[in-house]
Amino acid sequence: MIAVCGLNDLLPERGAAALVGDEQVALFRTLDGDVYAVQQQDPYSGAHVLSRGIVGSRGEAPTVASPMYKQVFDLRTGECLDPQGRIPRRLRTWQVEVRAGQVYLGEAR
Amino acid sequence: MTETDAPYRSDMASSVSTSSHLVVVGAGMVAHRFLESLRAREGAERLTITVIGEEDAAPYDRVGLTSFFSAASADELSLSPEPLDGIRFLRGERAVRIDREARTVTTDAGSTVRYDELVLATGSYAAELAVEGYRLAGVFVYRTLDDVRGIREWIAQRSQALGRPLRGAVIGGGLLGLEAAGALDGLGVGVTIVQSSNRLLSAQVDDAGGEALRRLIEQRGLDVRTNSRTTELAADAAGRVAGLRFDDLSTLDADIVIFSVGVRPRDELARAAGLEVAPRGGVVIDDGCRTSDPAIWAIGEVAAVDGQCFGLVAPGYSMAEVAADRLAGGDAVFPGADLSTKLKLSGVEVASFGDAFGATPGSLDVVYADPIAGVYKKLVLSDDAKTLLGGILVGDASNYSSLRPLLGAELGADPSAYLLPSDVEAPTGELPDAAVVCSCNNVAAHSIRSAVTEEGCTDVAGVKACTRAGAACGSCVPLVKKLVNAELAKAGRTVSTALCEHFPLSRAQLFDAVRITGLRSFSEILERHGSGGRGCDLCKPAVASILASLGNVHPLDGENATLQDTNDHVMANLQRDGSYSVVPRIPGGEITPEGLVVIGEVARDFGLYTKITGGQRIDLFGARLEQLPDIWRRLVDAGFESGHAYGKSLRTVKSCVGSTWCRYGVQDSVKLAIDLELRYRGLRSPHKFKMGVSGCARECAEARGKDVGVIATEKGWNLYVGGNGGFTPRHAQLLAEDLDTETLIRTIDRFVLYYVRTADRLQRTAPWVEELEGGIDGLRDVVLNDSLGIAEDLDEAMARHVDTYRDEWKATLEDPEKLARFASFVNAPRTPDPSLAYVEERGQRRPATDAERSSGISNGGVASGAITIAGPTLEVVRS
Numbered sequence: 001m002i003a004v005c006g007l008n009d010l011l012p013e014r015g016a017a018a019l020v021g022d023e024q025v026a027l028f029r030t031l032d033g034d035v036y037a038v039q040q041q042d043p044y045s046g047a048h049v050l051s052r053g054i055v056g057s058r059g060e061a062p063t064v065a066s067p068m069y070k071q072v073f074d075l076r077t078g079e080c081l082d083p084q085g086r087i088p089r090r091l092r093t094w095q096v097e098v099r100a101g102q103v104y105l106g107e108a109r
Numbered sequence: 110m111t112e113t114d115a116p117y118r119s120d121m122a123s124s125v126s127t128s129s130h131l132v133v134v135g136a137g138m139v140a141h142r143f144l145e146s147l148r149a150r151e152g153a154e155r156l157t158i159t160v161i162g163e164e165d166a167a168p169y170d171r172v173g174l175t176s177f178f179s180a181a182s183a184d185e186l187s188l189s190p191e192p193l194d195g196i197r198f199l200r201g202e203r204a205v206r207i208d209r210e211a212r213t214v215t216t217d218a219g220s221t222v223r224y225d226e227l228v229l230a231t232g233s234y235a236a237e238l239a240v241e242g243y244r245l246a247g248v249f250v251y252r253t254l255d256d257v258r259g260i261r262e263w264i265a266q267r268s269q270a271l272g273r274p275l276r277g278a279v280i281g282g283g284l285l286g287l288e289a290a291g292a293l294d295g296l297g298v299g300v301t302i303v304q305s306s307n308r309l310l311s312a313q314v315d316d317a318g319g320e321a322l323r324r325l326i327e328q329r330g331l332d333v334r335t336n337s338r339t340t341e342l343a344a345d346a347a348g349r350v351a352g353l354r355f356d357d358l359s360t361l362d363a364d365i366v367i368f369s370v371g372v373r374p375r376d377e378l379a380r381a382a383g384l385e386v387a388p389r390g391g392v393v394i395d396d397g398c399r400t401s402d403p404a405i406w407a408i409g410e411v412a413a414v415d416g417q418c419f420g421l422v423a424p425g426y427s428m429a430e431v432a433a434d435r436l437a438g439g440d441a442v443f444p445g446a447d448l449s450t451k452l453k454l455s456g457v458e459v460a461s462f463g464d465a466f467g468a469t470p471g472s473l474d475v476v477y478a479d480p481i482a483g484v485y486k487k488l489v490l491s492d493d494a495k496t497l498l499g500g501i502l503v504g505d506a507s508n509y510s511s512l513r514p515l516l517g518a519e520l521g522a523d524p525s526a527y528l529l530p531s532d533v534e535a536p537t538g539e540l541p542d543a544a545v546v547c548s549c550n551n552v553a554a555h556s557i558r559s560a561v562t563e564e565g566c567t568d569v570a571g572v573k574a575c576t577r578a579g580a581a582c583g584s585c586v587p588l589v590k591k592l593v594n595a596e597l598a599k600a601g602r603t604v605s606t607a608l609c610e611h612f613p614l615s616r617a618q619l620f621d622a623v624r625i626t627g628l629r630s631f632s633e634i635l636e637r638h639g640s641g642g643r644g645c646d647l648c649k650p651a652v653a654s655i656l657a658s659l660g661n662v663h664p665l666d667g668e669n670a671t672l673q674d675t676n677d678h679v680m681a682n683l684q685r686d687g688s689y690s691v692v693p694r695i696p697g698g699e700i701t702p703e704g705l706v707v708i709g710e711v712a713r714d715f716g717l718y719t720k721i722t723g724g725q726r727i728d729l730f731g732a733r734l735e736q737l738p739d740i741w742r743r744l745v746d747a748g749f750e751s752g753h754a755y756g757k758s759l760r761t762v763k764s765c766v767g768s769t770w771c772r773y774g775v776q777d778s779v780k781l782a783i784d785l786e787l788r789y790r791g792l793r794s795p796h797k798f799k800m801g802v803s804g805c806a807r808e809c810a811e812a813r814g815k816d817v818g819v820i821a822t823e824k825g826w827n828l829y830v831g832g833n834g835g836f837t838p839r840h841a842q843l844l845a846e847d848l849d850t851e852t853l854i855r856t857i858d859r860f861v862l863y864y865v866r867t868a869d870r871l872q873r874t875a876p877w878v879e880e881l882e883g884g885i886d887g888l889r890d891v892v893l894n895d896s897l898g899i900a901e902d903l904d905e906a907m908a909r910h911v912d913t914y915r916d917e918w919k920a921t922l923e924d925p926e927k928l929a930r931f932a933s934f935v936n937a938p939r940t941p942d943p944s945l946a947y948v949e950e951r952g953q954r955r956p957a958t959d960a961e962r963s964s965g966i967s968n969g970g971v972a973s974g975a976i977t978i979a980g981p982t983l984e985v986v987r988s
């Protein structure tokens with residue numbers, strides 16, 4: 001696992017991008033303290049922007065809405081919950097662990 | 110030539126005597142057609158012909174008279190010259206006497222012409238009202254080339270002398286009056302149409318059609334006064350017309366007046382010669398066009414058939430054919446007149462044909478009316494609903510040409526098929542199934558309807574997923590929503606006004622709830638008014654906007670920061686590649702050379718693509734997230750502030766240069782625009798809103814295309830509201846006239862805040878006004894007459910906004926916590942996004958396309974060719 005940042009570097013309910021090698025990862029910290037990691041690249045526009053989307057929920061699922069064309073993704077699985085009329089595309093996700101105030105990234109799923 | 114010895118025999122009508130002399134009085138459209146027709150007939154060569162025409166012009170196209178305003182010369186209106194070849198044409202001479210005994214016609218120039226056959230084609234004159242002042246300078250009729258010349262010169266001369274656009278009145282709202290009004294409008298005159306009866310075109314359309322027509326005309330910016338009888342024209346000191354007075358003693362300022370109160374047949378020659386004339390005027394003719402004197406014929410507007418004259422060219426042309434045929438020995442009969450008409454006023458479609466008023470016993474009306482779109486259509490059908498008897502088309506006369514030929518015939522199809530909108534423009538649940546609602550994805554109304562009825566979709570999101578309607582630019586979403594709701598309502602299902610799954614309230618309800626409870630954080634509001642969950646991209650920005658409208662909170666203050674869309678979060682506009690654009694405020698579009706230099710330097714130093722926007726300011730594109738604070742530090746130091754191009758808030762107040770420089774300006778439009786922009790800057794609202802201020806009625810700032818449009822008048826300001834461009838363009842409607850600046854601003858304050866409080870999420874002012882109870886009148890009651898008793902509250906709220914406004918960017922630069930949000934990567938805060946790639950085009954850089962990327966970038970983002978990856982230095986690779 002790779003240490004990326006401190007938990008306190010992540011603001012609740014707002015994403016942040018991290019550079020892991022030459023990979024861009026979007027990190028999200030929800031209100032109850034969970035941290036999720038998904039690909040930073042928005043699959044619909046190709047731009048690396050997902051960390052800048054609005055964090056929220058759909059039913060039980062914690063979500064992010066792409067800031068570009070507003071597709072909604074489940075942060076836990078990367079599943080596209082609202083493709084806005086397009087073909088649903090899943091995001092890659094990463095294993096995350098928080099230890100001693102540090103955020104670690106594991107394998108991509 | 111004074112005598113004839115050949116006695117006239119009425120039974121000679123079947124043949125024309127050798128070298129008979131034919132005299133035509135009048136050289137108008139019908140005389141022209143008559144000569145043309147005669148020439149084409151055998152036997153006519155034996156006639157010698159003299160034409161007497163009082164106008165100083167060869168016959169011209171009177172129907173096209175209005176185009177003379179834009180035509181290069183009178184020649185463009187001339188009718189073909191051949192019919193006059195070899196004919197004696199006494200041009201510019203008026204016939205003043207007919208001697209039936211002697212068979213001579215005498216002119217005002219002293220010529221006396223002997224005739225064997227005489228044709229009267231003297232047409233009509235335009236009537237005036239014999240009210241006091243009707244001969245003042247600046248009062249015209251609209252009938253001849255000379256009239257039009259006079260009008261044109263008067264306008265040029267008076268508007269120059271007065272230094273402003275003229276105000277004009279057209280008295281009479283018939284076909285010609287409307288055409289004249291349109292012509293004046295086209296010449297930059299502010300026009301009021303004055304009609305004594307209750308509706309425009311009262312001879313052609315019914316009450317409902319007149320109402321629809323009135324709306325259309327008013328939408329074009331012309332004023333209409335019905336039920337107004339003019340009693341007097343007032344003069345200025347120099348004897349020029351200055352205004353009108355009406356029977357209710359009200360008045361109207363006018364620098365030019367055109368009478369268009371009908372035409373009267375020019376039967377004076379015939380009367381004096383003792384020919385029979387109809388009780389209401391016009392020379393009586395039989396169905397062969399012969400008058401009571403068998404040697405004299407009458408054709409065109411001067412002729413009366415069964416007591417009636419026809420003010421249209423088509424019946425006159427029929428008469429010309431009949432008379433020519435008879436003179437050449439034929440026995441043609443006048444077939445009666447088709448009085449179908451279509452108004453020639455650009456942008457206003459009106460047609461009336463056949464039995465338009467349904468006078469036929471037992472006739473049925475089929476009516477389609479869409480008051481919002483300004484369309485009214487009526488077909489009159491026989492009692493079995495099969496045969497077309499007539500109709501009225503207002504607002505959309507595209508079917509006129511296909512319907513008119515069907516007069517008296519069986520329609521053969523469902524009559525309503527002829528009435529439905531031919532092109533879909535107005536957002537309405539009544540849209541035909543085939544209408545394309547979403548142009549991006551080519552989705553028709555029926556697909557959206559069946560998504561609800563067949564596929565079980567219950568909201569826009571569902572329909573979007575199912576049909577792709579609204580999935581591209583999003584412009585059609587309001588229309589999709591209307592259709593979905595209409596289908597749901599039809600199926601008896603309740604239409605939800607809930608904001609989203611997290612809030613059961615509508616935006617307006619939530620606004621009130623938050624205002625009253627005084628809650629100021631999203632979590633509290635969600636807990637109190639929400640239905641669980643953590644919010645989403647619909648409700649979070651809506652709540653952020655509500656909180657901001659209620660009290661200028663900084664978008665990045667505390668929990669507020671979690672609610673913002675990326676644009677509001679970084680106070681810039683997201684671009685397609687993930688970079689942002691920067692728009693400093695340039696109030697009213699006014700900028701100093703020093704300001705321009707600073708913007709230019711910033712753009713150069715950060716390598717930003719620069720473009721003048723449609724909103725009179727400058728947009729700098731291609732800024733990376735982590736660069737935004739550096740860029741803004743430079744701009745703020747030079748005195749610039751946020752332009753809120755990213756916010757749902759005031760965008761720009763567009764202005765024209767106004768009275769400070771422009772020779773026509775009547776008020777300082779730049780100053781007002783700047784004042785308005787500085788007053789409403791930063792105010793968060795349901796959707797963006799825009800304003801415009803024009804310094805005179807020429808309207809160079811396109812203010813009527815804005816949510817709030819102000820147009821300067823001599824006495825103050827006219828205020829228009831509810832305009833926009835975009836997907837469904839709307840002209841703003843007049844809310845109040847001649848306001849002083851203080852009243853104007855107070856009225857705009859209330860308008861804006863009332864909108865902010867009660868409109869739906871992402872609803873602009875035009876649809877909001879449309880849905881308000883009472884529409885624009887209801888709105889006027891609220892903001893001008895305080896019918897809801899909320900004015901004081903609104904005034905206070907606006908005062909608070911103005912007092913507490915602070916520039917968001919300046920505040921951000923002063924706060925390290927806020928600045929920390931502009932890190933590109935949490936573990937590499939100043940490293941540029943390595944995926945950005947640019948290409949140079951026309952001397953500036955733009956994002957590389959996918960194709961350019963794949964061809965230009967190899968292993969690990971090393972650029973080759975014209976492509977560069979955005980690095981810490983911003984060199985653009987020149988190809």
Ligand code: SRM
Pocket residue numbers: 584682683684690691692720721722723724725726727728754760761797799814815832833834835836837873
């Ligand atoms: C930059 C500019 C085009 C330009 O190069 O000139 C522009 C650019 C955008 N317009 Fe616009 N609009 C611009 C003038 C206009 C105008 C013209 C005007 O204001 O006179 C209109 C039509 C007038 C009107 O709004 O009534 C206009 C109608 C729209 C609409 C349609 C709104 C509607 O009611 O249908 C949208 C979509 C929306 O807001 O939902 C839009 C949205 C956008 C967005 C914000 C789309 C987006 O979300 O990325 C564009 C990004 C702006 C940016 O800076 O990155 N823009 N846009 C203009 C900026 C003006 C300014 O100085 O702020």
Ligand SMILES: Cc1cc2nc3c(=O)[nH]c(=O)nc-3n(C[C@H](O)[C@H](O)[C@H](O)COP(=O)(O)OP(=O)(O)OC[C@H]3O[C@@H](n4cnc5c(N)ncnc54)[C@H](O)[C@@H]3O)c2cc1C
Pocket residue numbers: 134135136137138139140161162163164171172173174175202203204205230231232233251252253285288375378408409410411419420421422423425453
């Ligand atoms: C602005 C405008 C728009 C119109 N639009 C339409 C339309 O869309 N459709 C339509 O059907 N109709 C229209 N009309 C009406 C149409 O122009 C007339 O029906 C047509 O011109 C009648 O032709 P006329 O020859 O009978 O009369 P005119 O064209 O009026 O010609 C009569 C001529 O006789 C001359 N004259 C009169 N008395 C004497 C005399 N004593 N001695 C010598 N000369 C004399 C007059 O000066 C005039 O030149 C319009 C008219 C106007 C003014």
Ligand code: SF4
Pocket residue numbers: none
């Ligand atoms: S600037 Fe406006 S019109 Fe042009 S592409 Fe963007 S949204 Fe469309």
Ligand code: FES
Pocket residue numbers: 546547548549550578579580581582583584585586
């Ligand atoms: S998304 Fe429907 S018109 Fe653009």
